[in-house]
Amino acid sequence: MIDYNVAPFEVVRDYDKCVNCRVCERQCSNEVHHYEEGFGKMISDSAKCVDCQRCVCLCPTKALKIVPNQNAFRPNANWQQKYLTEIYKQAESGGVLLSSMGNPEPFPVYFDKILINASQVTNPSIDPLREPMETRVFLGAKPQTIERDASGKIVTKLPPRLKLSMPVMFSAMSYGSISYNAHAALARAAEKLGIYYNTGEGGLHKDFYKYSANTIVQVASGRFGVHKDYLEDGAAIEIKIGQGAKPGIGGHLPGAKIVGDVSKTRMIPEGSDAVSPAPHHDIYSIEDLRQLVYSIKEATEYKKPVIVKIAAVHNVAAIASGIARSGADIIAIDGFRGGTGAAPTRIRDNVGIPIELALGSVDQRLREENIRDNVSLVVAGSIRSSADVVKAICLGADAVYIGSASLVAMGCHLCRTCNYGKCNWGIATQRPDLVKRLNPDIAAERLINMLTAWNHEIQEMMGGMGINSIEALRGNRLMLRGVGLNERELAVLGIKHAGEV
Amino acid sequence: MKYNGKTYKVNEINDAIKAAGGTATLTEVLGERFIACGLKEGVVTIEGTPGNALGAYLDGAKIIVHGNGQDAVGDTMNEGKIVIHGSVGDTLGYAMRGGKIFVRDNVCYRAGVHIKEYGDKVPVIVIGGTAGCFLGEYMAGGVVIVLNKDNAKDPIADYTGVGMYGGKIVVRAESLDTVLPEQIKCRRMENGELSAFTPYIKEYCSEFGRADPKLWTGTVYLLQPDSNNPYKRLYTNN
Numbered sequence: 179m180i181d182y183n184v185a186p187f188e189v190v191r192d193y194d195k196c197v198n199c200r201v202c203e204r205q206c207s208n209e210v211h212h213y214e215e216g217f218g219k220m221i222s223d224s225a226k227c228v229d230c231q232r233c234v235c236l237c238p239t240k241a242l243k244i245v246p247n248q249n250a251f252r253p254n255a256n257w258q259q260k261y262l263t264e265i266y267k268q269a270e271s272g273g274v275l276l277s278s279m280g281n282p283e284p285f286p287v288y289f290d291k292i293l294i295n296a297s298q299v300t301n302p303s304i305d306p307l308r309e310p311m312e313t314r315v316f317l318g319a320k321p322q323t324i325e326r327d328a329s330g331k332i333v334t335k336l337p338p339r340l341k342l343s344m345p346v347m348f349s350a351m352s353y354g355s356i357s358y359n360a361h362a363a364l365a366r367a368a369e370k371l372g373i374y375y376n377t378g379e380g381g382l383h384k385d386f387y388k389y390s391a392n393t394i395v396q397v398a399s400g401r402f403g404v405h406k407d408y409l410e411d412g413a414a415i416e417i418k419i420g421q422g423a424k425p426g427i428g429g430h431l432p433g434a435k436i437v438g439d440v441s442k443t444r445m446i447p448e449g450s451d452a453v454s455p456a457p458h459h460d461i462y463s464i465e466d467l468r469q470l471v472y473s474i475k476e477a478t479e480y481k482k483p484v485i486v487k488i489a490a491v492h493n494v495a496a497i498a499s500g501i502a503r504s505g506a507d508i509i510a511i512d513g514f515r516g517g518t519g520a521a522p523t524r525i526r527d528n529v530g531i532p533i534e535l536a537l538g539s540v541d542q543r544l545r546e547e548n549i550r551d552n553v554s555l556v557v558a559g560s561i562r563s564s565a566d567v568v569k570a571i572c573l574g575a576d577a578v579y580i581g582s583a584s585l586v587a588m589g590c591h592l593c594r595t596c597n598y599g600k601c602n603w604g605i606a607t608q609r610p611d612l613v614k615r616l617n618p619d620i621a622a623e624r625l626i627n628m629l630t631a632w633n634h635e636i637q638e639m640m641g642g643m644g645i646n647s648i649e650a651l652r653g654n655r656l657m658l659r660g661v662g663l664n665e666r667e668l669a670v671l672g673i674k675h676a677g678e679v
Numbered sequence: 680m681k682y683n684g685k686t687y688k689v690n691e692i693n694d695a696i697k698a699a700g701g702t703a704t705l706t707e708v709l710g711e712r713f714i715a716c717g718l719k720e721g722v723v724t725i726e727g728t729p730g731n732a733l734g735a736y737l738d739g740a741k742i743i744v745h746g747n748g749q750d751a752v753g754d755t756m757n758e759g760k761i762v763i764h765g766s767v768g769d770t771l772g773y774a775m776r777g778g779k780i781f782v783r784d785n786v787c788y789r790a791g792v793h794i795k796e797y798g799d800k801v802p803v804i805v806i807g808g809t810a811g812c813f814l815g816e817y818m819a820g821g822v823v824i825v826l827n828k829d830n831a832k833d834p835i836a837d838y839t840g841v842g843m844y845g846g847k848i849v850v851r852a853e854s855l856d857t858v859l860p861e862q863i864k865c866r867r868m869e870n871g872e873l874s875a876f877t878p879y880i881k882e883y884c885s886e887f888g889r890a891d892p893k894l895w896t897g898t899v900y901l902l903q904p905d906s907n908n909p910y911k912r913l914y915t916n917n
């Protein structure tokens with residue numbers, strides 16, 4: 179069949195600078211570049227380029243750039259080019275469209291319509307370089323009542339909690355969807371930073387058991403890699419109900435990625451798919467969820483907090499209210515812009531709601547029902563900067579999860595083709611020659627650098643507000659104002675408009 | 680050691696079982712959940728009806744129930760053995776990845792969902808009687824055997840093997856009238872093929888004190904998926 183589509187990108191090479199070193203050829207797993215003996219120069223097949231920027235970064239003479247293809251279908255505000263492109267693909271293949279990373283469509287980003295307060299004159303600001311600033315947080319249930327033993331002494335046994343040096347954790351990304359080296363980097367960085375990384379749903383590679391104090395282990399519907407030692411190894415256990423990028427859709431790692439150690443870690447044969455459908459077929463109610471939560475607690479002797487992760491969907495507040503009564507210690511909510519290794523395009527781009535609105539409504543609902551302290555709230559999808567972290571905390575989050583941001587720190591350029599399995603940055607791939615491009619020590623250092631900087635920025639913003647402890651920031655909506663938001667949006671977020679006192 | 684379940688909260692029962700090195704007899708059990716969750720060693724004998732999630736994440740111990748089990752028996756079990764002298768409820772052996780479960784009589788919906796295997800770690804479920812709908816749903820490996828000891832007409836029910844992409848379901852039946860999903864290949868087994876499964880049948884018989892040959896006569900069907908990459912052709916990269 180004739181391919182009706184045109185290349186989305188164009189590779190532009192400055193032949194005055196190109197020295198035919200062939201670095202680009204070796205670096206591009208999509209086989210875009212090659213040396214043409216006859217012409218004595220490098221030639222590029224733009225049609226195969228996914229704009230991952232790898233060759234651009236590594237070209238020693240900076241001879242390359244990737245630009246959007248200027249070739250244009252006849253402009254049409256309704257039938258945008260992407261709709262034609264996608265129809266051509268489906269007409270050719272008959273396939274369900276598959277994409278990766280977060281929803282790229284131009285929906286409003288509420289974080290960008292929220293501004294943070296600062297002190298002036300009264301309640302002076304605090305200089306974080308001079309004064310102590312507390313960014314440490316504890317996640318888990320907070321006891322509501324004081325218990326005393328028979329002799330009247332206060333019982334000080336607290337429910338299990340997670341201790342974070344700053345309110346950020348690395349969100350669930352499975353070994354399989356990302357590489358061994360990417361996992362290693364996340365684990366090392368989490369340990370150094372005093373935070374946590376999350377195994378995702380593919381089990382835990384033996385080499386990473388040593389990071390157990392900084393590991394959150396995930397349990398999804400397929401339970402791949404789940405067994406008692408795995409549960410015991412986690413500092414916390416996360417039950418994955420949903421994921422922001424694909425609410426209502428499960429996980430599915432294709433057999434092509436079930437190779438070597440990935441197969442061993444998931445305990446399924448090489449080449450077999452690993453299917454974790456959306457529903458846990460033993461959970462049909464909050465009571466059933468409660469049973470899974472408690473079976474995990476029983477198996478781990480009530481020593482570890484249990485997280486329940488859901489996608490932000492329309493009735494998220496009611497769902498969270500149920501989860502807060504299920505015995506879970508932490509609720510993680512993933513917004514519709516959350517990343518993914520692969521999701522059907524239609525789901526990724528059309529299902530779910532923004533995390534800012536979900537968080538605003540969940541926090542307010544749990545407070546109204548007086549159960550906010552039953553659980554901690556962790557939000558994700560998508561947190562892009564320390565300012566997003568501060569805004570999320572003011573909207574009621576205890577901490578945030580970052581996934582895409584951590585991959586970007588390691589080199590990801592959001593080319594959104596993780597599902598091809600050929601990530602040139604050695605992140606979303608299992609191909610050994612590509613994986614080895616990611617040096618876990620350097621990647622860990624980059625992660626540590628980024629979050630250390632974010633922590634300073636968080637402290638500066640807190641200091642500016644005259645607040646010296648992150649606890650005092652949580653749910654502190656007075657520190658936020660909206661710009662260009664309507665009454666409904668402000669009400670859901672629970673904040674005032676800029677200019678209002 | 681003996682424990683009377685009625686006087687204990689569940690985690691106290693589990694604490695006591697562990698304190699006794701894993702070996703204990705529980706009497707008058709009446710619906711207590713999570714018994715022997717994650718237990719690594721020992722033999723827990725239960726008289727009565729244990730509650731849901733009996734032996735979840737079981738990791739090597741043996742559980743014997745003189746009575747019926749409820750839902751989620753052997754959930755995500757890794758090693759060990761569960762023997763039920765009676766019937767059980769839904770989701771028996773959910774996502775099992777090792778060990779064996781023997782149920783003397785019948786099982787309800789969704790037994791063997793998501794069970795998987797790797798190398799020589801092959802979970803086995805032997806059901807003496809009949810199984811409800813969705814048996815072996817999303818099954819990725821392992822063996823489920825339905826012995827149909829009382830010669831029921833339809834020993835398995837609708838939607839058996841839906842979404843299954845690995846493993847084997849063995850059913851003894853005069854004829855199989857159940858409507859099976861498209862991706863399941865179903866055929867009569869030849870005599871020689873049965874030998875691969877006879878050790879499990881023998882084990883069933885010895886656990887429940889039955890003479891074996893009678894159980895293993897008549898027609899036996901083997902259900903297997905046609906592919907271990909069920910979604911391969913479904914998607915196109917965008």
Ligand code: SF4
Nearest residue numbers: 206227228230231233
């Ligand atoms: S796919 Fe990446 S490495 Fe290959 S040409 Fe495009 S930008 Fe360069």
Ligand code: SF4
Nearest residue numbers: 590591593594596601
């Ligand atoms: S992880 Fe790799 S494939 Fe995925 S978006 Fe980032 S650079 Fe592209």
